[in-house]
Amino acid sequence: MKKGKMFGRQRLHKLTRMLWSIARFFLIFGLSFVILFPLLQILSKAFMPIGQFLDTSVVWIPKSLTLNNVRSAMSFMEYGSGIWNSLVLCIGCAALQIFTCAMTGYGFARFRFRLREPLFLLVLLTIIIPTQIIFLPTYVQYRFFDFFGVSRILGMVTGQDYTVFAKNLIDTRWTFWIPTFFGVGIRSGVFIYLFRQCFRNLPKELEESAKIDGCNAVMTYIKVMLPNAKSTILTVFLFSFVWHWNEYILVRTYLPQNHQPLALKLKLATELMVGNAAVRVNIPAQMGITYAGALMFILPVLAIYIVAQKWFVEGVESSGIKG
Amino acid sequence: MAKKRKHKGGQMQRREARTGYAFISIWLIGFIFLFLRPLCMSFYYAFQEMKVTQEGMVYTYVGIKNFIYKFQEDIYFFGSTVWPGLSKFVIRTPICVILSLFIAIVLNQKFHGRTVARAVFFLPVIITSGIVVQLLREYGMDTSMETENTYLFASNGIAEILANAGLPQIIQDIFTDISDQIFDIIWMSGIQILLYLSGLQGIPASEYEAAKIEGATAWECFWKITWVRISPITLVVLVYTLIDAFTDVANPMIKFIFEEYQLRGNLGGSTALGLAYCLVAFLIIIIAYAIASKHVFYVNDN
Numbered sequence: 088m089k090k091g092k093m094f095g096r097q098r099l100h101k102l103t104r105m106l107w108s109i110a111r112f113f114l115i116f117g118l119s120f121v122i123l124f125p126l127l128q129i130l131s132k133a134f135m136p137i138g139q140f141l142d143t144s145v146v147w148i149p150k151s152l153t154l155n156n157v158r159s160a161m162s163f164m165e166y167g168s169g170i171w172n173s174l175v176l177c178i179g180c181a182a183l184q185i186f187t188c189a190m191t192g193y194g195f196a197r198f199r200f201r202l203r204e205p206l207f208l209l210v211l212l213t214i215i216i217p218t219q220i221i222f223l224p225t226y227v228q229y230r231f232f233d234f235f236g237v238s239r240i241l242g243m244v245t246g247q248d249y250t251v252f253a254k255n256l257i258d259t260r261w262t263f264w265i266p267t268f269f270g271v272g273i274r275s276g277v278f279i280y281l282f283r284q285c286f287r288n289l290p291k292e293l294e295e296s297a298k299i300d301g302c303n304a305v306m307t308y309i310k311v312m313l314p315n316a317k318s319t320i321l322t323v324f325l326f327s328f329v330w331h332w333n334e335y336i337l338v339r340t341y342l343p344q345n346h347q348p349l350a351l352k353l354k355l356a357t358e359l360m361v362g363n364a365a366v367r368v369n370i371p372a373q374m375g376i377t378y379a380g381a382l383m384f385i386l387p388v389l390a391i392y393i394v395a396q397k398w399f400v401e402g403v404e405s406s407g408i409k410g
Numbered sequence: 411m412a413k414k415r416k417h418k419g420g421q422m423q424r425r426e427a428r429t430g431y432a433f434i435s436i437w438l439i440g441f442i443f444l445f446l447r448p449l450c451m452s453f454y455y456a457f458q459e460m461k462v463t464q465e466g467m468v469y470t471y472v473g474i475k476n477f478i479y480k481f482q483e484d485i486y487f488f489g490s491t492v493w494p495g496l497s498k499f500v501i502r503t504p505i506c507v508i509l510s511l512f513i514a515i516v517l518n519q520k521f522h523g524r525t526v527a528r529a530v531f532f533l534p535v536i537i538t539s540g541i542v543v544q545l546l547r548e549y550g551m552d553t554s555m556e557t558e559n560t561y562l563f564a565s566n567g568i569a570e571i572l573a574n575a576g577l578p579q580i581i582q583d584i585f586t587d588i589s590d591q592i593f594d595i596i597w598m599s600g601i602q603i604l605l606y607l608s609g610l611q612g613i614p615a616s617e618y619e620a621a622k623i624e625g626a627t628a629w630e631c632f633w634k635i636t637w638v639r640i641s642p643i644t645l646v647v648l649v650y651t652l653i654d655a656f657t658d659v660a661n662p663m664i665k666f667i668f669e670e671y672q673l674r675g676n677l678g679g680s681t682a683l684g685l686a687y688c689l690v691a692f693l694i695i696i697i698a699y700a701i702a703s704k705h706v707f708y709v710n711d712n
Contacts, residue, residue, distance in 0.1 A: 111516055118513065119530045121596050126533075129542075191437040198430025199423070206434065213445055215649075215695065217657035220688045223671065223681050224451035225444070235443050269440020279437070304429045326535075335541050336659065336668065350541050357545060381542045392536050396529045 129385075132378035133157060140371035156379035163356040164349065164380055170387065173332060173348035176260065180267045181327035184278055185320055187270040192282025193308055197294070207283075214276035218337060225266075226340055229256040262341035263331075273330055273337070278323045285319040286312060321398050325391070332388055353380050456682035476682030495663025496690065499655030502595055503698075506651050507644065510599040514606030515636070528607075534600035543597060544659060598654060602647045609643035610636070641706045648702055649695060656691040663687050 127147070132140070133156055135149035142150075160166075195207050218225075231253035233239050242249030256262050266272045270279065289312065297307040313320070335350040342351070357380065360373045431438075456476055458469040480487050517528055537543060613636065621631050657664060667687070671680035 108521060111519070111521065114516065115527050118596060119527065121593060122530055122533055124593075125543075187436050187440075191434045194430050194433025198426050198433065200427035200430040203430065206438070209441060210437075213441065215653055215692065216449070216688065217653070220681075220684045221445065221448040221452055223677060223684075224448035224455060227451070228444070228448060235439070266440065266444050268436070269444055270437035271440045271445045275437075304432075308433075329536050333537070333541060339672075353545075354541050377545055381545055385537060385542055388536055392533070393529075396532070397525075 126385075129378050129382050132375060133382040134379075135375065137371040137375045140374060156375040157383065160356070160376045160380035160383055163359070163376060164352040164383070166349075166383060169347065169349035169352040172346045173350070173387075176263060176338075176346070176348050177328045177331040179260070180263055180272060180331045181324045183264060183267040184270075184272055184275060184327045185323055187268060188275055188278035188323065189282045189313065189316065189320065190308075191270055192279045192284075193286050193312060195279070196283045196286035197312075210276050210279050212276075213271060214274070214280070218273070222337065222340060226257070229262045229265075229341065232256045232261075258342055258345045260342070260346055273327075273334060278327065281319055281323060282316065285316050289315050318398065321395075325395055328391070329388055349384055353384050356380060452681050452685055455678060456685050458678050460677040472678065476678045477686055479679060480683065491662045491666050492687075495656075495661050495666075495687065496694070499658060499661055500652065500694065502591060502598075503648065503651045503655060505591075506595050506599050506602060507647055509595060510602035510647065511606050511640070511644070513599070514603050514610055515632075517603070518607060518610045531603055532600055534597045535604060536600075594660075598651070598658075601654075602651060605643055605647055605650070606640065609640050613639045638707045642708060645699070645702050645706050649699055652691075652695050652698060656688075656695075 131147050131149065134152045134154070135145070136151055136153045136155070139145040139149055139151075191210075195203060195210070231250050232255070233249055233253050238252035239249045241252045256265075263272065267275065293311050293315065294307055297311045302310060332348075333350060335348075335354050338348055338351045339354070342348070347355075357373075357377050360376065457471060457473060459472045459476075461468045484490075513531060517524065517531060617635050617639075618631055621635060626634065655661070659665070659668075663683075667680050667684045670676045670683070
């Protein structure tokens with residue numbers, strides 16, 4: 088009798104599990120649809136001849152395919168130079184960010200010094216305070232860049248205004264290289280946090296054995312600690328790359344004329360077409376070009392994501408972000 | 411002998427501290443010159459009227475004019491921009507936190523096609539807050555595009571169903587509000603799901619096994635183990651979501667601050683309002699943090 092009861096309970100258990108897996112399927116399917124919906128729409132509209140945009144019999148699959156939208160989007164966006172500028176900016180910034188943030192994170196994770204906790208709070212402060220609030224003074228700073236106060240000292244010594252010795256960095260990539268190198272670039276605080284967590288979780292013995300082998304702090308860091316942080320480095324690279332790729336507000340301020348990356352070119356192209364961002368005139372041609380432009384814009388990142396997706400998830404998981 | 415050792419220890423500590431400072435020195439320089447200084451300057455700018463000329467900036471002190479001019483100019487400014495900027499996105503936060511925890515738990519279970527599902531749910535991390543999402547908001551979700559498919563996302567469909575079901579108006583409003591925002595909410599939860607998923611994997615499986623032997627149900631397991639263990643992550647997710655909401659480019663207040671600067675060239679006004687807005691946002695974040703951190707449970711496993 089006892090056996091029978093057990094059997095019944097097991098069957099009930101099996102049933103609930105089956106019901107749950109069906110519910111789970113619909114849930115995941117539905118939410119995936121919400122996520123994929125705009126992307127599918129981009130894909131569908133990018134290759135749709137503009138004549139079919141207002142055709143109510145065409146919803147998803149165009150009756151015929153065309154490359155005209157893509158072609159005009161590419162010429163509007165100056166695709167070749169845009170993609171080159173984006174790649175230089177994104178790869179450069181990602182590399183610089185890895186360099187500084189890993190170092191800073193290591194410093195915070197593995198050494199005890201008196202101001203460690205208050206200084207780390209300041210790192211968190213850089214995450215919380217958005218760039219928007221300080222981007223105007225930063226603009227002025229780059230417009231009359233004073234080399235960390237050197238120009239001001241020179242100005243005081245020679246009795247001239249410091250702007251004589253200052254340099255205009257606007258429209259040069261230095262406006263991105265400098266902050267990212269010094270660990271205050273786009274979301275650098277998040278990366279410092281990630282690296283700190285990663286180094287904190289590594290066993291203490293690693294450093295001790297390196298010390299016995301006669302490594303100094305820098306050598307230990309380069310030869311022992313960094314190779315152990317590979318997955319975090321990869322994650323940070325991907326995040327940094329993607330966030331710089333999507334960035335267009337800072338880019339618009341710091342690189343208004345030269346070296347415009349793809350995001351800005353796409354934004355300017357759509358604004359140019361609409362005439363005014365505030366006025367939305369839904370002419371199918373504009374929509375076609377916009378959708379095709381959006382497709383061409385996300386295509387490189389999407390390709391990287393599809394290739395790197397596996398490490399990406401694993402990297403974040405193994406970096407063990409703990410609160 | 412003991413004295414000597416103590417002295418030696420002190421020296422080693424000092425050396426350790428020096429090395430530590432050396433490692434963070436680059437960031438420290440950057441923080442002081444490229445973050446702290448601009449931050450202080452923006453406090454100064456907020457009280458000035460500025461013009462960019464070829465020779466440099468020209469400043470005139472105007473008091474608190476920059477903070478109040480917009481409210482005087484446009485009496486509807488608070489209702490049309492400030493209040494939605496603060497509230498609309500904050501209301502979303504708890505929904506976003508709960509939803510991302512739920513999705514993370516589902517994605518953490520073993521089932522066929524899990525890798526594909528994860529890849530789809532992390533897609534927003536790649537594209538989010540970028541220009542494409544903004545374009546999609548402008549074009550894709552436009553009502554003039556309303557086909558059968560977009561109708562699914564429009565609240566009218568759900569509102570009709572709810573009205574037919576005879577639910578009170580308040581519940582209908584809440585539901586339609588959420589369903590109107592479902593696209594935005596899911597699209598802004600990418601990182602949160604990622605954070606939660608990594609947190610879930612940090613919970614030792616032995617705890618669940620022990621609970622199971624004790625006869626705990628899945629429901630009890632969630633509240634007694636998962637929820638408690640994940641609480642530090644919830645804190646991070648909460649703060650992250652709030653920051654994201656306040657700095658979202660679609661946030662009407664952020665939009666206004668940028669337009670003020672880019673289209674109208676009002677440097678002082680845009681800085682002052684930006685500063686005031688950030689202070690309020692900061693206060694809200696601090697309050698949320700203080701309330702939430704009381705319920706956070708830390709496991710000291712180091």
